[in-house]
Amino acid sequence: MSFSWKPYVLTLLVLLILFPFVYLVLLSLASEWRFPQVLPAYFGLRNWQALFISETGLLSSFLISVLISLSVATVSTLSGFLISRTVSYHPRKQMLTLLTYFPYILAPVVFAACLSFFFLKLGLFGKATGVIIAQFMIAFPYALIFFSSFWGQRTQRFEELVATLGGTSVQSFLRVLLPMAKGMLLICFFQTFLISWFEYGLTSVIGVGKVQTLTIKVFLFIKEANFYYGALSCCLLIFPPVLLLYLNKRYVFNKLV
Amino acid sequence: MNSKQSYIGLIFFILIGVLPFASAFIYALLYSFGIVGIVNDGFTTRFWAEVFASGEFFKSFAYSAVIAAVSVVISVSLALWLTLKFRKEFDQKFLSFIIYLPLAVPGVVAGFFTFQLLAKAGFFARLAYQLGWITEARQFPDFVNDQYALGIILTFITVVAPFFVLLFLNVYKNERVQELEELSYSLGANPRQVLWRVSLPVILNKTWTLIALYFIFLLGAYEVPLILGQESPQMLSVLIIREIKQYDLSKVSEGYVVAVIYTLLVSLAAVLLFSRQNRTAHEL
DSSP states (O other): OOOOOHHHHHHHHHHHHHHHHHHHHHHHHEESOOTTOSSOSEESSHHHHGGGOTTTOHHHHHHHHHHHHHHHHHHHHHHHHHHHHHHHHSTTHHHHHHHHHHHHHSOHHHHHHHHHHHHHHTTOTTSHHHHHHHHHHHHHHHHHHHHTTTSSHHHHHHHHHHHHTTOOHHHIIIIIIHHHTHHHHHHHHHHHHHHHHHOOHHHHHHHTTTSOOHHHHHHHHHHTTOHHHHHHHHHHHHHHHHHHHHHHHHHHTTTTO | OOHHHHHHHHHHHIIIIIHHHHHHHHHHHHHHTTSSSTTOOSOOSHHHHHHHHHOHHHHHHHHHHHHHHHHHHHHHHHHHHHHHHHTTGGGSHHHHHHTTGGGGOOHHHHHHHHHHHHSTTSHHHHHHHHTTSOSSGGGSOOOSSOTTOHHHHHHHHHHHHHHHHHHHHHHHHHTTHHHHHHHHHHTTOOHHHHIIIIIHHHHHHHHHHHHHHHHHHHHTOOHHHHHHOOSSSOOHHHHHHHHHTOSOGGGHHHHHHHHHHHHHHHHHHHHHHHHHHHHHTTTO
C-alpha cells in the first residue's frame, strides 16, 4: 500500500485556516496575558460583557458599521445594475468601461485624501453620510464592472422579445430583467457589503475618527495596546461575513470567471 | 434603448463614476503645483523638484513593488499547487466551505493577527521562550516592523492566496482542464508536459489580468503596512497619507506630488490591462 501525504497536508491546511478564528476568539476572552505566558491568567466573558458598556462604544460601532455597509451595498447594487445597462449598450462602451476602472484600481485611501477637500466644503467631513458617499464611490465602479457581463446579446434579445409581445419597458424591467438578474444582484450586494464592511483607509480619512466603524475601532485599540478589545472588534468584524459566506457560498464564485 | 433613459444613465455615470475621480486628480495636481493650498501662493514646480531630488518616492515605489511582486508570485504559486494537487478534495462538502473562510478576514484583521503572532512578545515568541530557544523577548527575530517586510509579505500571502485558490478551481472546472489533461495523456504526453504545456498555460492565460490587478491592489495597500511596516521606507499609500496629513503644511504639496505620480501610474496600468481585456472580456 502506498503512503499518501495528502491527508496530512489537508489537515494542516484546515488547521491553518481555522487558527486565526480560534485565536482571535480566545484572545477576545483573555485578559492579563503577559509575556512569557502561553496561556492567559484570566479566561472568561469579561471583555464580551464590555460590548454593552457605552464607554467602549463597540456596540454602537457595530451598529454604525451595519448601517453604513447596508446603505452602501443597497445603493451601489441598484445604481450599478441600472447604470451598467447604459454603459454596456453605449456605442463608446470600451472607453466608458475604462473610465470605470480608474477609481476601482486606485487605493481608496489615496482617493479619499485627494477628495477630502470637497467633502470638507460640502460639510460631509466626519459624518456618517460622508463615509457612506465616499464608500459608495469605490463600491459603485465594482458594481458597474460586475454587471457589465449581464447586459449581453442574450439580455438584449429578451428585451426585444418583450417589446415585440407588447410589453412596456417598465414591465420588461420588473418582470424579465430583475428576475433574470436575481442571483447576480445577490452576489453584488454581498460583495459591495464586504467592500464597505472591510474598508479602513477611506473611512479614517473622510470620517476623521468621528465615524467609528469596527475597522476604525480595531486600529484605536491597537494604538491603545488594548489587544483584548482589539480581538473582540476583530471577532465582530469577521463573524458576520462568515455567516453571510455560509448563506451565499454557492453564489460567490460561480459566476466570477 | 430609449434615448432619454440613456442620457439620464450617462449623466449619472459621469456624476458618480467619472466626476469624483477627475475632481480628486485635478485637485491633487493643482495642489502639487502650488496653485491651491493654504500656504501655497502660486504656480511652482518646486514641490516636484523636491520630490525627485529627495528620492523617497522612488525608494517607496521600489519597496512597494518588490513586496507586491513577491507576495503575488508566492500566492499564485501556492494557489496553483493547491489547486492542481487537491482539486478533488476541495469538492468535499466540509472543505468546500472551509476554503471560503479566509475571504471573511479583512486586511486590518489579518495585520492585527500577524502582529499578535509574530511580534517580540507575540504568541510564537512565548512558545520559543517556553521551548528554551530564547530567554528574553528581544531575542525573538524581527518579523513585524522589520526591514525585509516579512510580516507584510506573509500577511499579503494569507489574504491573497485563498482568493487565487478559489479562482483557479473555478477556471479549472470552467475551462475543462481535466478533460484537456486526459486528452494530452491519451496523445502520449508525460505528466511534466501536461503540467507545463496544458494545465498552467490554460489557467494562467485566463487569470493573468486578475493576477496583475492584485499586484496593483497590493502596491496601494494601506492597512497591513500601517500595522506591520517600518518607518522608512514605507509603502506608497502609507507614505502619501503621512505626507498629506502632516502638521508641516509647507510639505503637504509634496504628498500630493506623490499622489499624482501614483494615480498616473495606476491609471496607465488600467489602460494597458483593460484595453486588452476589453478584447478578450467575452472569452473570460
